[in-house]
Amino acid sequence: MGSIESQDSPYGLATIPKAPADFLMGLKKDFLADESTQKVALVVGAYRDDKGRPWRVPAVMEAEKRYFEDSSYFKHEYSPILGISEFTHAASQVLLGKDSPALAEGRVCSVQTLSGTGALHIGALLLTRFLPSPTPWAFVPAPTWHLHRQCFEHVGLTVKDYPYYDGVTKSLTFSAMESALRSAPPGSVVLLQVCAHNPTGLDLDEEQWRLIVSLVQEQRLFPFLDCAYQGFASGSLTKDNLAIRLFIEAGVEMVIAQSFSKTMGLYGQRVGCFHYVAAAHSDAPGVVERVASQLAILIRSEMSAAPSYGPRVASIVLNDSELYAEWERNLVTMSSRITEMRWKLRQELEKLETPGTWKHLTDQIGMFGFTGLTPAQCQRMKSKHHIHLPSSGRMSISDLNTANVARVAMSIDEVVRWGLACT
Ligand SMILES: Cc1ncc(COP(=O)(O)O)c(C=O)c1O
Structure with a gap:
């Protein structure tokens, strides 16, 4: 069998430049490579329950059950x-x-x-x-x-x-x-x-x-x-x-x-x-x-x-009016847990007397908290405390839970004081 000769073709994609990775992919990679058992990712905008697990929305679970039970659908058309x-x-x-x-x-x-x-x-x-x-x-x-x-x-x-x-x-x-x-x-x-x-x-x-x-x-x-x-x-x-x-x-x-x-x-x-x-x-x-x-x-x-x-x-x-009403209750469950975590994080930071004010955490609403941490502080959150968040300081609040919120607050406290000592 003859060997295949290498060819330089002017056609094709041989000279395609490498594109930058999506910023979330880089963060994910760093998180997976972090060997600490204490690591926390506050990155992806996906709802998690208080145990840090994806939450299957009950109204949607019931709808899935009905979907599979109902043989009248031409499911794969x-x-x-x-x-x-x-x-x-x-x-x-x-x-x-x-x-x-x-x-x-x-x-x-x-x-x-x-x-x-x-x-x-x-x-x-x-x-x-x-x-x-x-x-x-x-x-x-x-x-x-x-x-x-x-x-x-x-x-x-x-x-x-x-x-x-x-x-x-x-x-x-x-x-x-x-x-x-x-x-x-x-x-x-x-x-x-x-x-x-x-x-x-x-x-x-x-x-x-x-x-x-x-x-x-x-x-x-x-x-x-x-x-x-x-x-x-x-x-x-x-x-x-x-x-x-x-x-x-x-x-x-x-x-x-x-x-x-x-x-x-x-x-x-x-x-x-x-x-x-x-x-x-x-x-x-x-x-x-x-x-x-x-x-x-x-x-x-x-x-x-x-x-x-x-x-x-x-x-x-x-x-379905019943499932719709259930879904509305499920939305309250999710949004209330997020609000509760905002308050918990703020209270922990205030208890620690972390420099600055933390009212903005509870003034904000929805899945994300814009902490106000600098890129250097975010980097230190990762390298010293194994807490991963983007350099913008955006935190996915639903990744906070009763087991990790105090540690996240202590880490924020440390990086904020470190930041002040550096200036
Ligand atoms: C502001 C905003 N718009 C749109 C989307 C679209 O999300 P998806 O494509 O998952 O529906 C997102 C997802 O994070 C978002 O944050």
Whole structure:
């Protein structure tokens, strides 16, 4: 047998450059390599119970049982291109409110996507294809979930930041946000997180949302709402969709990405929807029909049709009044445990008289806590204390539990004092 001669081909992928790893992958690798039995990861935005285990949401478990017991489903058939309508319709009712005027007026089209990320992608693709050329800028909060920028740039949008967080006061910089958006060119896309802002845990209040809705109208911006945590912030699906209801009340055209990853604990099943809401005018149903036809082409080209298992299970929860009520209770269980951990961490730090103030931990809401730790302090949390969190200081609060919260607080105390001694 002759040996294969090495060849330098000008074609093919031989010269492909290595891409940087996703930042979460690097953190995961460090955590796995850490041999300490005391190690704690406060990294991934996935809900954990007080024993640090993934929590199977009881309403969803019951729905899965029913799914497998029901032999009437053609379980492995293709889903329709735009998704399973019982699911997308029920999902739009949760998101917008059952009595939403937008639904009653036929102003909404809802399609199934590969969870919230898939909805962001399909939405961004739709906007790049059909917003007037040249495609305007897309504004995202600084800071924001890292995939916002990545998803938007991936389809060719030019992304700019608007101020959102003041690291000194550890609070929202609402007036800076407002003035940045006021000077955004008309037609710009503006990404707004509906609730439980990732990573800061800081949301706008009602008055601030009202101002943003008016500003978006006055400046003729295009709102892209991202709703990944409805019910996870306050425990109430209705309180958490306030921003969406205000935009609808104003009759504004917008798009919304919706995820059930966190709220139903269906992370790997990729359950989500993209919703287009037409402006309130007489031709809205016609616009909706045309947008849906274009979405069908985009979805067909990207994935032919969305998966069916997760959305069918979610659909059972959403369309059964008892399971729906149970799911609402499950959301309260998850959001309350997170709130309890915020208070516990704050109390531990205050007990230790850790320098600084820690009220921001309980002022924030949702899955993430923005601790205010510096990159050097985060590095020391890992190297000295075996507590892993991103260099931004964002902490996944649901990874705290009664067994580790005191140790996490003691570690924060040590790195804060070390930081002060170094300056
Ligand atoms: C702000 C935000 N939007 C969207 C998503 C999308 O999540 P998924 O694709 O799992 O639905 C996430 C997930 O962490 C998120 O934090």
